[in-house]
Amino acid sequence: MNKAEFxxxxxxxxxxxxxxxxxxxxxGNCQAICFPxxxxxxxxxxxxxxxxxxRVTAQGAxxxxxxxxxxxxxxxxxxxxxxxxxLSLEEKDGELFLDVEPGLTLEMLERxxxxxxxxxxxxxxPQAQEAFAGAAWEFAPNPTEKTASLGGVFxxxxxxxxxxxxxxxxxxxxAATLFSPARGKWEIRRGDxxxxxxxxxxxxxxxxxxxxxxQDLLDVLCGSEGTLGLVTRLKLxxxxxxxxxxxxxxxxxxxxxxxAFAFKRTEKKxxxxxxxxxxxxxEASLLAVEELKKSASKxxxxxxxxEGARAAVYTEICAExxxxxxxxxxxxxxxxxxxxxxxxxxxxxxxxxxLEKFRLFRHAVPESLNHSVDETRKRLPSVYKIGxxxxxxxxxxxxxxxxxxxxxxxxGLRGAVFGHVFDAHLHVxxxxxxxxxxxxxxxxxxxxxxxxxxxxxxxxKENGIGKLKKxxxxxxxxxxxxxxxxxLKHYFDPDGYLNPGNLL
Amino acid sequence: xxxxxxxxxxPAGQEAEIDRETGLLIREKAAARLNPxxxxxxxxxxxxxxxxxGEVTAVTMGPTxxxxxxxxxxxxxxxxxxxxxxxxxxxxxxxATAYTLSQALRALGGFDLxxxxxxxxxxxxxxxxxxxxEQLGIPSISWISEILEVTPERIAVRQDLSGWELFAACPxxxxxxxxxxxxxxxxxxxxxxxxxxxxxxxxLRIEDFFDQTPAHFGAEGSPTRVTRVFAPERAxxxxxxxxxxxxxLAQATARIRAQIKSGGNVHxxxxxx
Numbered sequence: 001m002n003k004a005e006f007x008x009x010x011x012x013x014x015x016x017x018x019x020x021x022x023x024x025x026x027x028g029n030c031q032a033i034c035f036p037x038x039x040x041x042x043x044x045x046x047x048x049x050x051x052x053x054x055r056v057t058a059q060g061a062x063x064x065x066x067x068x069x070x071x072x073x074x075x076x077x078x079x080x081x082x083x084x085x086x087l088s089l090e091e092k093d094g095e096l097f098l099d100v101e102p103g104l105t106l107e108m109l110e111r112x113x114x115x116x117x118x119x120x121x122x123x124x125x126p127q128a129q130e131a132f133a134g135a136a137w138e139f140a141p142n143p144t145e146k147t148a149s150l151g152g153v154f155x156x157x158x159x160x161x162x163x164x165x166x167x168x169x170x171x172x173x174x175a176a177t178l179f180s181p182a183r184g185k186w187e188i189r190r191g192d193x194x195x196x197x198x199x200x201x202x203x204x205x206x207x208x209x210x211x212x213x214x215q216d217l218l219d220v221l222c223g224s225e226g227t228l229g230l231v232t233r234l235k236l237x238x239x240x241x242x243x244x245x246x247x248x249x250x251x252x253x254x255x256x257x258x259x260a261f262a263f264k265r266t267e268k269k270x271x272x273x274x275x276x277x278x279x280x281x282x283e284a285s286l287l288a289v290e291e292l293k294k295s296a297s298k299x300x301x302x303x304x305x306x307e308g309a310r311a312a313v314y315t316e317i318c319a320e321x322x323x324x325x326x327x328x329x330x331x332x333x334x335x336x337x338x339x340x341x342x343x344x345x346x347x348x349x350x351x352x353x354x355l356e357k358f359r360l361f362r363h364a365v366p367e368s369l370n371h372s373v374d375e376t377r378k379r380l381p382s383v384y385k386i387g388x389x390x391x392x393x394x395x396x397x398x399x400x401x402x403x404x405x406x407x408x409x410x411x412g413l414r415g416a417v418f419g420h421v422f423d424a425h426l427h428v429x430x431x432x433x434x435x436x437x438x439x440x441x442x443x444x445x446x447x448x449x450x451x452x453x454x455x456x457x458x459x460x461k462e463n464g465i466g467k468l469k470k471x472x473x474x475x476x477x478x479x480x481x482x483x484x485x486x487x488l489k490h491y492f493d494p495d496g497y498l499n500p501g502n503l504l
Numbered sequence: 505x506x507x508x509x510x511x512x513x514x515p516a517g518q519e520a521e522i523d524r525e526t527g528l529l530i531r532e533k534a535a536a537r538l539n540p541x542x543x544x545x546x547x548x549x550x551x552x553x554x555x556x557x558g559e560v561t562a563v564t565m566g567p568t569x570x571x572x573x574x575x576x577x578x579x580x581x582x583x584x585x586x587x588x589x590x591x592x593x594x595x596x597x598x599x600a601t602a603y604t605l606s607q608a609l610r611a612l613g614g615f616d617l618x619x620x621x622x623x624x625x626x627x628x629x630x631x632x633x634x635x636x637x638e639q640l641g642i643p644s645i646s647w648i649s650e651i652l653e654v655t656p657e658r659i660a661v662r663q664d665l666s667g668w669e670l671f672a673a674c675p676x677x678x679x680x681x682x683x684x685x686x687x688x689x690x691x692x693x694x695x696x697x698x699x700x701x702x703x704x705x706x707x708l709r710i711e712d713f714f715d716q717t718p719a720h721f722g723a724e725g726s727p728t729r730v731t732r733v734f735a736p737e738r739a740x741x742x743x744x745x746x747x748x749x750x751x752x753l754a755q756a757t758a759r760i761r762a763q764i765k766s767g768g769n770v771h772x773x774x775x776x777x
Contacts, residue, residue, distance in 0.1 A: 248694050249691075250694075300688065301688070301689070302688075303689065303690050303691055304688065322701075326698070326701075329694065330698075332694070333695065333698075336694075343693055343694060344693055346694040346695075347691035347692070347694075348579075348694040348696075348698075349692075349697075353537070354691070
């Protein structure tokens, strides 16, 4: 094999140093990095490293917040950002499937779908072309970080605010090409079952690498954080964009009123409309965004939050007809006022560029909290943000919210609570300022995890396990689940050579 | 207070088709949106109304599809809207546009304060506001970066004049052209946005004007002739300087000094990398 076809570069303080970390702010260590430009280069680089006994960390856009892309105990980073082409479009029974390289980002994909120009590498059949031109298409999963790569989305199973309507992210991957230097290349398609003996302890929540009964192998791979193989090609299942989408951000003067309103919305069942997102923001989250606005010019278009706002609920509603939308909006308005909300404290949007402001706002919440941690780190570099990705049955929303705020106050910590209302999937971000506060925050997380598990929840729903949450992950796996994971890992990557430190 | 805000529909993206014969934009084919600067003008108009009472009328000139931007103005809180549309208005340059708008504003009964966005993203002239004031025979105040006060008698502003700030006040009626720095446009409320779908703008045609001479409007009434549309070529001559950091710095400094001595300009890129 000729190494010159792919270039391995040295990582040092002046070059590629930023590739040693991701959005988790975890700092890794590695001597070499390679940016393959296509599938062949990626495979060749992986085999070259394997033959020399070098362990590899595969990276996408490094937007993950659990540290899965951070090289730890690795000798080579395989960064896929230059493999970002759209390869082909295929039509089958009225559905469209788009083959892409894993480095393609969500924003690149959205731009291509919106413009109608895919610039695919392979010729597109007239049937596929006609179907593509005949409707507006989308990749339904909607993580707010649009610079995330599709490979990263697949690796972590990252979802977005619309998961409540569109379901798990893995559903939208129809095939994946997986490469393991020790085992070779697989073309895995939807419908290929994971044949390993399923574990008996079934959970309502997806646990990475744990195989359930008659589970699709693609669903096992999605969320496996690169531990089973290098993903070099993905087939996305596109869906038709809904006819109309409205986003409504409702501010409340009282947090309990906001939470009660949000919970009531989860019980809403209609045939003509779909709730494509329901999010909650506490006062600390709103204030953090206001603070970030002072320095982030991209947030300049977001108006100041209404005076007196102490919490907010964002919901996105989709409908095919104007009548259905009108009815749904009237009902929402009535519910809002019943809950004690004020119509004049709402923001509404229906055009893509207006909805983009809401996406920016939603994304600005964790970003502003990260910014706050970065400020603290200037004084105390060992400080980091401690966040949760806990979920539980939706009816636990109100007790959980009360518990989080009460415990944060009692521990004397600063923190913000925001996130998905369905599955009570609130993200608590704790912002310690001292070493003592870090300890107290970790204790809180452990105590909450115990209580979450006791109420039938799970400790990591959408952000991945990576390196930051693996202790917690392993603590809540049964012996049978651990054994099953070990067998799976051994089958795909017997030498433990791929993405060491993730999950296991 | 009677407040008008003049707004415009512009192409939504970077790409728009141009008629090779006339040099004019083919608006019917392009995806369209409200001119981004006009959001700031609408916000300024709504704030002036909140302070002084009265009503805000949004006025736009364009084909029938342009009424979409009036809906945006309704959503944000405009009380009335007028679409100025007639085949006779097609192909208007800045002069004819300003004249048409002045006729429309007169037909609507006149206004105390007229807001415009600083410029549009398609024409980019930043002249329509001042030209409109001229046609109406009232003062104009442009490049507004902050509105300090609006009273029934005057508007006081801070103007950003390329490195200089000017604090100025202008008696009403007048035309005020506002920039992006002026405010942060609001988001529509849910009820405001829903109600906007049911509001209909007034349609103004040439027959509604005091001046009904077709030759005064549209392409015929426009002194500007577009002879050619092209992207200017940019000559980029670069030179790589080599050596240690200190040596490169010394070479660069010597060249800059020489340029200044010879009275030449120093541009970005003159020194390649």
